[in-house]
Amino acid sequence: MIATGMAALPLHAQTARHTLRIGFQKSSTLMILLKSRETLEKALAPLGASVQWYEFTSGLPLLESLNIGNLDLSADVADAVPPFALAAGANLTYYAIETPSPEAQAIVVRQDSPIREIAQLKGQRIAFAKGAGAHYLLLEALAGAGLSIRDIEPAYLSPADARAAFERGSVAAWVIWDPFLAAVQRQANARILRDGKGLSSYRRFYLAATPYAQRHGAVLAAxxxxxxxxxxxxxQHPAAAAQWHAPLIGLDAPTVEAANRRRTYQVQTVDAASLDEQQRIADAFGSQKILPRRVVVADSPVWRRT
Known part of the structure; x- marks a missing residue:
């Protein structure tokens, strides 16, 4: 059940002939699979909807484009992304989630590192992407060890730059998500210090432009x-899925399959627990002065399949 105060949009809104504009990233496995098979084009034709696809390099620009009316629906974005869009005033509807995959992001150290517990990160230089889910995971892990971000030296780096810094030893640890996590484990023998279990659920969120969600419930259902x-x-087909996706993201199939084992890919409508964690993420980043204003996630509408 959706938490009190969250609007549920109707499924059976009238659908007129139109084009559904979908934004996606290379990490958007399920939406890319549908795109490659032209599944949505076939499924939506009886509803009078055609499909156009737009690729983005990261989640926040995707949601910004959704908000200003250039897109109607976003493929999945990581759980830290929606609070930033909402803080910028975006009028977005929470559409669907993938169920928690807490092992799909982790704090890693080199195999020969003497660091064995989170408390030993005190005073160390740690690489992570500022404002990403990895940032939130680090905040939670540090808090659990009685530390804060002030107790470490942050190195705000993109995944590519962080990987290089990690391998040359200029950072003591790296907080990262799949498939980068699987890649550094397989290729550089990285050791997981702490994953997200009990700290960060790592759900993937799908969002829609609210005006579109209000008008085209039947399309969203399809x-x-x-x-x-x-x-x-x-x-159900892990090897085939990895073989299909690996060339699209520039990784070998075994690495993609290892990453896919940690991600549930189980799509559900948005529930109260997932939105509660969205609020915790927003509050955590608000306390770090990363968000420009306070976000009240409960003010955002929620679509439900009925």
Whole structure:
């Protein structure tokens, strides 16, 4: 059930002939699978909807484009992304989630590192992407060890720069998500110090432009059903899914398969627990002065499949 005060948008809104504009990233496994098979084009034709696809390099620009009316629907973005869009005043509807995959992001150290517990990160230089889910995971892990961000030396780096810094030893630890996590484990023998279990659920969120969600509930229902089927196929055919996706993201299939084992790909409608964690993420980044204003996640509408 959706938490009190969160609006549920109707499923059976009238659908007129139109184009559904979808934004995605290379990490958007399920949406890319539907795109490659032209699944949505076939499923939405009876509803009078055609599909256009737009690729983005990261989640926040995708949601910004969604907010200003250049897109109608976003493929999945990491759980830290929506609070930033909402803080910028975006009028977005929470559409769907993938269920928690807490092992899909982790704090890693080199195999020969003497660091064995989070408390030993005190005074160390740690690489992570500022404002990402990895940042939130680090905040929670430090708090659990009685530390704060002030007790470490942050190195705000992109995944590519952080990987280089990690391998040459200029950072003591790296906080990262899959498939980068699987890659550094397989290629550089990195050791997981702490993953997200009990700290950060790492859900993937799908969002829609609220005006579109209000008008085209039947289209959203059809897309939702196809996303669920795609997620089931990926989990039921791990080797085939990895072989298909690996060339698209520039990794070898075994690395992609290792990453996919940690991600549930189980698509569901948004529930109260996921939005509660969205609020915790927003509050954590607000306390760090990263968000420009306080976000009240409960003010955002929620679509439900009925």
């Amino acid at each position: 897309v939702y059903d196809e996303l669920r089927r795609a997620g089931e196929w990926v989990k």
